[in-house]
Amino acid sequence: MSDKTSSSEKKIPQVAVITGDIVNSQNSEQGDDWLSALKKQLSYYGESPRDWQIYRGDSFQLIVYKAEDAFGVALRLKAVIKRYKELDVRMAIGVGDLEHHADQVLQSNGEAFVNSGRKFDSLKKQTLAVKTPWQDFDKAINLFIKLALLTIDDWSETSAEVVAASLEHPQATQKEIAALLAIPQSRVSERLSRAGYDAIRDVEEYYRAAIKERI
Known part of the structure; x- marks a missing residue:
């Protein structure tokens, strides 16, 4: 990509849009608890229906006005x-x-x-992917995501709970997360390690920095 093209693209106001759906929602034994949790999470990022909407029962769309935040938002939704x-x-x-x-x-x-x-229409077994105006970045970030999903897709309910709390309170210590969830600190450390939390945060930081460089 030429410098001229990159300069032109940087002048375009950039946002991120997350399109998603809940996998296996029709067979869930959880009732509507997951729907309430999804609505609560989406409400952190704006108002419905202008900023986000749930449609067809288990599909949703969300605008993330700072595009560099979008991968972190997706991780929180995952957790x-x-x-x-x-x-x-x-x-x-x-x-x-x-x-x-x-x-x-x-x-x-x-x-x-x-x-x-x-990008959503092209998803098959993969549960998270990115499409931007920059093909070189897409190739790199989607490879990193594909590798990260080998761990993320296997998160247990307990690991996901600890990851969700850690992402929601990024400045909190493991001791504080443990108190929040009423579990021993050793469990927090163990579950974050099993969830690949540090490596996944590295991917998030790469995404954030790379997007900020381009907009």
Whole structure:
């Protein structure tokens, strides 16, 4: 990609759009608990229906106005949903401009929506992927995500609970997370290690830095 192209793209206001659905929701024995948890998590990032919407019962779309935050948001959504037995969430992050911001996010459009929708439609067994205006970055980040998913997709409910709390309180110590969840600190350390937390945070930091360089 030429410097001229990169310079031109940097002038475009960039957002991220996350398109997702809940895997195995129809067979869940968890009732609507997961839906309440999903709504609560989405509400951290804006108001419905302008910033996020749930549709078809178990699908959703969310605008993340700071595109560099989107991977971290997706990780939090993953952790929240995987606290429920046999459930998972499949998501595509699309980065690009926001051409039309409607009163309902599902009626908004722009490059970010196109990238998110197309990437989501191309997902097969993989449960998280990214599409941006920068093909070189996409190739690298999607490889890192594919490797990270080997661990993330196997998170147990207890590991997901600890990861969710750690992501929600990034400055908290393991002792503080343990107190929050009413479990021994040794369990927090053990579950974060099993969840590959440090390596996954490294991927998040790479995504964040690389996106900030390009917008």
